[in-house]
Amino acid sequence: MTESNQQALAARADQSHALVRAFGLAPPVWGVVALTLLDRVDAMLAIKEAATGRYVHANARMAALIDRPVEGLTDEDWLPPEACAALRSADQSAMVQTVPQVSEHRIELNGVRREFTVTRLSLAAADGSTSRYLCCIWIDVTAQRQGEVQLQLALRQLEEQQQANEALRREMQDSGLRDSVTGLYQRGHFDDQLRREVDLSSREHREFALVSVALDPLSDAARASGAEARSRVLEALGRLLRSGTRAMDASCRLSEERFAVLLSGVGLATAHARMEGLRRQCATQIVMLNGQDLGFTVSMGVASFPHTAHTQEDLLQAADTALVQAQKRGGNHVTLASIRFEA
Secondary structure, eight states: OOHHHHHHHHHHHHHHHHHHHHHTOOTHHHHHHHHHHHHHTTOEEEEEETTTOOEEEEOHHHHHHHTSOOTTOOGGGTSOHHHHHHHHHHHHHHHTOSSOEEEEEEEEETTEEEEEEEEEEEEOOTTSOOOOEEEEEEEEOHHHHHHHHHHHHHHHHHHHHHHHHHHHHHHHHHHTTBOTTTOOBOHHHHHHHHHHHHHHHHHHTOOEEEEEEEEOOOOHHHHHTTHHHHHHHHHHHHHHHHHTSOTTSEEEEOSSSEEEEEETTOOHHHHHHHHHHHHHHHHHOOOEETTEEOOOOEEEEEEEETTTOSSHHHHHHHHHHHHHHHHHTTSSOEEEOOOOOOO
């Protein structure tokens, strides 16, 4: 029982004594009031002998719960052993307290699991001697607990549905920004992301890299297989570009054979190392169609802001110029843009 509940019950006891004194009430009055209220709220009342744990009195609802003559019984006579131990421990604790004690118990009766709250109070003897009896008030809260469980389940299902709806909304929104073949962002998203990166890097004096990527001419076997082979190659390239970049980066398809990768917060050397690894992945990627490995390679040009260019337009031009140099070297190559030095 929590300290706040203990304090509340102690306050009620003090209020009861104060009312008796203030209005000169006879002691039995509160007993009549209590028994009437217990019947009204469907509570089950039992009084036990403290020393033996035997029932000496029970109201009609408690007798109906036990389903046999109550007087002389103990908890062991009508409850499973595991429940008896918990009840006995709570009884003993309540006997040494001066305020009511409340505990909760889950008990299986006739194959049905039920839940109860039990409020216990030792009954003070009129002559001031040690209390002999313990009053126990049982409240069946099974329906209430089931309702709480169902409410929690409903709230959890509602939350899961909201999360699913939000994921679907993001997916639908995201799908409108992506190319259907490669799964990469389209040109509009690339332009927005590039403007943001330029603005951020200008304000915070940090660098980022831009990589222009082009699919090298396909093999004779791939060209002979037509549009389906080309789609397989583009799908594979899209997967590699997506897996090879972080969430803060952006991989985009600019045109039929041109792609771009924005590497946020990455310098020229790091960008070159990462793109070199991606180039090797592309060159060794197995793309099967009708039992034949199509294979493909890419050329890349890497530029950085602000080391190789100081404006958005110059950055695009620097990356494209480096890409052309990679293609002139026979493709399947990563070329760095020249670093511009100013007096």
